[in-house]
Amino acid sequence: MSRGVSSWIIATGQAWKLYGAVAGFTASLGLLTAACFSLASSGRFFMALAACGLFLGCATFVWFAAVLRCPSCRAKLVWTMASSRPHSSWIIDLAALDRCPACNRELDRISRPQP
Numbered sequence: 001m002s003r004g005v006s007s008w009i010i011a012t013g014q015a016w017k018l019y020g021a022v023a024g025f026t027a028s029l030g031l032l033t034a035a036c037f038s039l040a041s042s043g044r045f046f047m048a049l050a051a052c053g054l055f056l057g058c059a060t061f062v063w064f065a066a067v068l069r070c071p072s073c074r075a076k077l078v079w080t081m082a083s084s085r086p087h088s089s090w091i092i093d094l095a096a097l098d099r100c101p102a103c104n105r106e107l108d109r110i111s112r113p114q115p
């Protein structure tokens, strides 16, 4: 296997979305960690921090699912994969895709999204 795991995502210029999702999930995790720490000290901000963390996590996933699309048919690939594969492996299958599950075109052949 010489291909990178997320090759088609990078080849179609969508790598920044992946980094954006990672940043969003990291921030969400940070808020939840802060919520746990606040519970240990006073607990006053626990609900606010936990709610923000959970909201940010959900919002990041929804955004990521909405923006990561097939460059030719605009299918929402995160939705497609998350709903059709087992929960443990869909993200690996998503990154390793070489063809779009909706239109069956080769994903990394297309260098730029169609307008």
Ligand SMILES: [Zn+2]
Pocket (backbone or CB within 6 Å): 070, 071, 072, 073, 074, 075, 100, 101, 102, 103, 104, 105
């Ligand atoms: Zn497609």
